[in-house]
Amino acid sequence: MRRDDTSTDTERKLDGVQDDLLRVENVSKWYGDEQVLREVSFEMEKGDVTVLIGPSGSGKSTMLRCVNRLTDAQEGDIYLDGELVTASDMDVNRLRREVGMVFQDINLFAHLTALGNVALGPQRVLDLDKQTARDRARRQLEQVGLAPQVDSYPAELSGGQKQRVGIARALAMEPKLMLFDEPTSALDPELVGEVLEVMHDLVEEGMTMLVVTHEMSFARSVADEIVFLDGGAVVERGPPEQLFEHPERDRTAQFLSRIT
Numbered sequence: 418m419r420r421d422d423t424s425t426d427t428e429r430k431l432d433g434v435q436d437d438l439l440r441v442e443n444v445s446k447w448y449g450d451e452q453v454l455r456e457v458s459f460e461m462e463k464g465d466v467t468v469l470i471g472p473s474g475s476g477k478s479t480m481l482r483c484v485n486r487l488t489d490a491q492e493g494d495i496y497l498d499g500e501l502v503t504a505s506d507m508d509v510n511r512l513r514r515e516v517g518m519v520f521q522d523i524n525l526f527a528h529l530t531a532l533g534n535v536a537l538g539p540q541r542v543l544d545l546d547k548q549t550a551r552d553r554a555r556r557q558l559e560q561v562g563l564a565p566q567v568d569s570y571p572a573e574l575s576g577g578q579k580q581r582v583g584i585a586r587a588l589a590m591e592p593k594l595m596l597f598d599e600p601t602s603a604l605d606p607e608l609v610g611e612v613l614e615v616m617h618d619l620v621e622e623g624m625t626m627l628v629v630t631h632e633m634s635f636a637r638s639v640a641d642e643i644v645f646l647d648g649g650a651v652v653e654r655g656p657p658e659q660l661f662e663h664p665e666r667d668r669t670a671q672f673l674s675r676i677t
């Protein structure tokens with residue numbers, strides 16, 4: 418989402434720093450001797466959709482995991498809404514309430530219904546009373562098109578439905594930022610569309626989303642910016658039209674020609 422143009426350049430620059438919802442600055446990470454992120458930088462404004470693409474092993478998941486501190490980078494800074502999340506005294510539990518994450522593998526509690534799964538966080542973590550948490554969960558499930566399935570158990574749901582419960586569960590915490598790590602990669606092809614549709618709705622509502630996906634037509638239609646990672650480094654970033662139609666780097670063109 419771009420800022421309006423009534424401010425002066427200086428104001429805009431100052432704004433820019435304060436308005437970034439997510440700011441990743443020169444993040445480097447090693448696993449033992451292997452460097453998996455190399456001075457990665459990018460930033461997102463509120464409402465932006467950024468899609469991370471790149472070959473397997475290029476560091477996409479690691480980058481996402483650094484944002485909610487599921488893993489730690491050794492170098493660089495990450496700011497969420499102006500707050501230094503990489504600070505050693507950051508409250509990571511609060512951070513994870515503010516950053517929702519949806520993974521490839523759907524890990525719902527088998528003994529809870531869809532409603533129970535979605536209500537759990539608001540009740541246990543946000544400390545809402547049971548009825549308020551369940552009302553909120555019901556609304557979130559309706560939003561992802563699962564009104565008829567609120568009382569179903571995970572075993573009774575398709576992969577696409579389970580993944581939508583996972584999205585509703587993350588949204589029920591009212592996060593500032595949503596991270597998606599290949600949310601459709603484990604699904605049968607016929608179930609991919611319903612999950613992308615829900616993500617599409619979220620984009621329309623103005624949710625700020627950092628998405629790892631190989632669904633290039635989805636990326637092209639929703640992304641404000643594509644960031645191409647290879648070998649842990651940002652090779653190229655830009656709006657989808659530029660990156661897909663006129664990549665500046667050979668490596669970007671090669672990668673895109675292999676997967677599209």
Ligand code: ADP
Nearest residue numbers: 448451453471472473474475476477478479480
């Ligand atoms: P991507 O999501 O782009 O496929 P990853 O972020 O999962 O890439 O992995 C980047 C690199 O880091 C890979 O070489 C992978 O083997 C390595 N890696 C990821 N997680 C770990 C871990 N927990 N321990 C050691 N190496 C890891």
Ligand code: MG
Nearest residue numbers: 477478479598
């Ligand atoms: Mg990955």
